[in-house]
Amino acid sequence: MAELEKENLNERNEAQNSQTEDYIEAISEIQKNSVPKDKYDALVEERRKLLQAVVNGQRIEAQNEEPDLESREVYYKKYKENKFKNDLDYWENFLNLRKATIKELGSDPCVTGSYGFTPDGTKLDAAYGEAETIAEQMDIMQELVDESEGNPFLFKSLLASAMPRK
Numbered sequence: 001m002a003e004l005e006k007e008n009l010n011e012r013n014e015a016q017n018s019q020t021e022d023y024i025e026a027i028s029e030i031q032k033n034s035v036p037k038d039k040y041d042a043l044v045e046e047r048r049k050l051l052q053a054v055v056n057g058q059r060i061e062a063q064n065e066e067p068d069l070e071s072r073e074v075y076y077k078k079y080k081e082n083k084f085k086n087d088l089d090y091w092e093n094f095l096n097l098r099k100a101t102i103k104e105l106g107s108d109p110c111v112t113g114s115y116g117f118t119p120d121g122t123k124l125d126a127a128y129g130e131a132e133t134i135a136e137q138m139d140i141m142q143e144l145v146d147e148s149e150g151n152p153f154l155f156k157s158l159l160a161s162a163m164p165r166k
Contacts, residue, residue: 072100086152087159088145095142110134 075097084090101109111131144162148155 069096069100069103072097072104075100086156088148088150088152088155091141091145091155095138095145098138108135110138 075093078084078093079097084093098108098110101107108131111134140162144155144158148158
Protein backbone atom coordinates (compact mmCIF):
# COMPACT_ATOMS: atom_id res chain seq x y z
CA MET A 1 0.00 0.00 0.00
CA ALA A 2 2.82 2.39 0.84
CA GLU A 3 4.39 1.64 -2.50
CA LEU A 4 1.17 2.50 -4.31
CA GLU A 5 0.94 5.82 -2.47
CA LYS A 6 4.56 6.59 -3.39
CA GLU A 7 3.83 5.92 -7.06
CA ASN A 8 0.72 8.13 -6.95
CA LEU A 9 2.71 10.89 -5.26
CA ASN A 10 5.50 10.63 -7.87
CA GLU A 11 2.96 10.71 -10.70
CA ARG A 12 1.28 13.80 -9.23
CA ASN A 13 4.67 15.52 -8.81
CA GLU A 14 5.62 14.72 -12.41
CA ALA A 15 2.25 16.02 -13.65
CA GLN A 16 2.68 19.22 -11.65
CA ASN A 17 6.26 19.66 -12.95
CA SER A 18 5.18 19.18 -16.56
CA GLN A 19 2.25 21.54 -16.00
CA THR A 20 4.61 24.15 -14.52
CA GLU A 21 6.96 23.75 -17.48
CA ASP A 22 4.00 24.19 -19.85
CA TYR A 23 3.00 27.38 -18.05
CA ILE A 24 6.54 28.74 -18.20
CA GLU A 25 6.77 27.90 -21.90
CA ALA A 26 3.39 29.54 -22.58
CA ILE A 27 4.40 32.68 -20.68
CA SER A 28 7.71 32.95 -22.54
CA GLU A 29 5.87 32.50 -25.87
CA ILE A 30 3.43 35.27 -24.93
CA GLN A 31 6.32 37.56 -23.97
CA LYS A 32 8.05 36.93 -27.32
CA ASN A 33 4.92 37.92 -29.23
CA SER A 34 4.01 40.90 -27.02
CA VAL A 35 4.63 44.61 -27.42
CA PRO A 36 5.53 46.85 -24.46
CA LYS A 37 2.49 48.75 -23.15
CA ASP A 38 3.93 52.21 -23.89
CA LYS A 39 4.54 51.29 -27.54
CA TYR A 40 1.07 49.80 -27.80
CA ASP A 41 -0.51 52.93 -26.29
CA ALA A 42 1.46 55.14 -28.70
CA LEU A 43 0.25 53.09 -31.68
CA VAL A 44 -3.36 53.18 -30.45
CA GLU A 45 -3.14 56.97 -30.05
CA GLU A 46 -1.62 57.39 -33.51
CA ARG A 47 -4.32 55.19 -35.02
CA ARG A 48 -7.02 57.18 -33.20
CA LYS A 49 -5.62 60.45 -34.60
CA LEU A 50 -5.45 59.03 -38.12
CA LEU A 51 -9.01 57.74 -37.90
CA GLN A 52 -10.20 61.10 -36.56
CA ALA A 53 -8.42 62.88 -39.43
CA VAL A 54 -10.07 60.61 -42.00
CA VAL A 55 -13.50 61.12 -40.42
CA ASN A 56 -13.03 64.91 -40.44
CA GLY A 57 -11.78 64.88 -44.02
CA GLN A 58 -8.39 66.29 -43.10
CA ARG A 59 -5.34 65.74 -45.24
CA ILE A 60 -2.72 63.51 -43.66
CA GLU A 61 0.93 64.30 -44.30
CA ALA A 62 3.27 61.33 -44.45
CA GLN A 63 5.96 61.36 -41.85
CA ASN A 64 9.30 60.54 -43.40
CA GLU A 65 11.44 59.20 -40.63
CA GLU A 66 14.74 58.83 -42.40
CA PRO A 67 17.40 57.00 -40.42
CA ASP A 68 20.31 59.04 -39.19
CA LEU A 69 23.09 59.13 -41.73
CA GLU A 70 26.73 58.94 -40.92
CA SER A 71 28.99 61.67 -42.23
CA ARG A 72 29.67 61.78 -45.95
CA GLU A 73 33.34 60.89 -45.40
CA VAL A 74 32.46 57.51 -43.88
CA TYR A 75 30.46 56.44 -46.94
CA TYR A 76 33.03 57.94 -49.31
CA LYS A 77 35.85 56.01 -47.64
CA LYS A 78 33.91 52.75 -48.08
CA TYR A 79 33.19 53.74 -51.69
CA LYS A 80 36.87 54.36 -52.45
CA GLU A 81 38.00 51.13 -50.75
CA ASN A 82 35.47 49.21 -52.87
CA LYS A 83 35.45 46.15 -50.60
CA PHE A 84 31.76 45.34 -50.73
CA LYS A 85 30.48 41.82 -50.09
CA ASN A 86 27.79 42.06 -52.75
CA ASP A 87 25.80 44.41 -54.98
CA LEU A 88 23.33 45.21 -52.22
CA ASP A 89 26.08 46.48 -49.90
CA TYR A 90 27.47 48.59 -52.73
CA TRP A 91 24.13 50.20 -53.55
CA GLU A 92 23.20 50.79 -49.91
CA ASN A 93 26.51 52.58 -49.39
CA PHE A 94 26.22 54.52 -52.66
CA LEU A 95 22.67 55.71 -51.90
CA ASN A 96 23.67 56.69 -48.35
CA LEU A 97 26.68 58.57 -49.76
CA ARG A 98 24.36 60.42 -52.13
CA LYS A 99 21.90 61.31 -49.32
CA ALA A 100 24.68 62.42 -46.97
CA THR A 101 26.24 64.57 -49.70
CA ILE A 102 22.91 66.21 -50.50
CA LYS A 103 22.33 66.80 -46.79
CA GLU A 104 25.81 68.24 -46.14
CA LEU A 105 26.58 70.07 -49.37
CA GLY A 106 23.13 70.71 -50.78
CA SER A 107 23.87 69.28 -54.21
CA ASP A 108 23.32 65.90 -55.79
CA PRO A 109 26.69 64.31 -56.61
CA CYS A 110 25.06 62.11 -59.24
CA VAL A 111 24.07 65.22 -61.20
CA THR A 112 26.82 67.73 -60.47
CA GLY A 113 29.58 65.18 -60.09
CA SER A 114 29.18 63.65 -63.51
CA TYR A 115 29.73 66.91 -65.36
CA GLY A 116 33.13 68.49 -65.61
CA PHE A 117 34.62 71.68 -66.95
CA THR A 118 35.22 72.91 -70.47
CA PRO A 119 38.79 73.66 -71.61
CA ASP A 120 38.31 77.34 -70.80
CA GLY A 121 37.28 76.49 -67.21
CA THR A 122 33.54 77.05 -67.34
CA LYS A 123 31.41 74.47 -65.56
CA LEU A 124 29.16 72.16 -67.55
CA ASP A 125 25.64 72.02 -66.14
CA ALA A 126 23.12 69.25 -66.44
CA ALA A 127 20.89 69.59 -69.47
CA TYR A 128 17.18 70.18 -69.04
CA GLY A 129 15.54 67.16 -67.41
CA GLU A 130 18.72 65.26 -66.63
CA ALA A 131 18.63 66.07 -62.91
CA GLU A 132 15.05 64.80 -62.61
CA THR A 133 15.87 61.66 -64.59
CA ILE A 134 18.85 60.88 -62.37
CA ALA A 135 16.78 61.50 -59.24
CA GLU A 136 14.10 59.11 -60.55
CA GLN A 137 16.73 56.45 -61.24
CA MET A 138 18.16 56.81 -57.74
CA ASP A 139 14.64 56.54 -56.29
CA ILE A 140 14.14 53.28 -58.23
CA MET A 141 17.42 51.92 -56.85
CA GLN A 142 16.35 52.92 -53.32
CA GLU A 143 13.05 51.08 -53.82
CA LEU A 144 14.92 47.97 -54.94
CA VAL A 145 17.21 48.15 -51.90
CA ASP A 146 14.23 48.63 -49.57
CA GLU A 147 12.23 45.84 -51.19
CA SER A 148 15.10 43.36 -50.89
CA GLU A 149 15.06 43.75 -47.08
CA GLY A 150 18.76 42.95 -46.73
CA ASN A 151 18.73 39.85 -48.92
CA PRO A 152 21.48 40.23 -51.57
CA PHE A 153 20.07 37.45 -53.75
CA LEU A 154 16.63 39.02 -53.81
CA PHE A 155 18.21 42.38 -54.61
CA LYS A 156 20.11 40.88 -57.56
CA SER A 157 16.90 39.29 -58.83
CA LEU A 158 14.93 42.54 -58.45
CA LEU A 159 17.70 44.47 -60.18
CA ALA A 160 17.76 42.03 -63.08
CA SER A 161 13.98 42.18 -63.46
CA ALA A 162 14.07 45.99 -63.48
CA MET A 163 16.55 46.16 -66.36
CA PRO A 164 15.05 46.87 -69.77
CA ARG A 165 15.22 44.13 -72.37
CA LYS A 166 16.02 44.70 -76.05
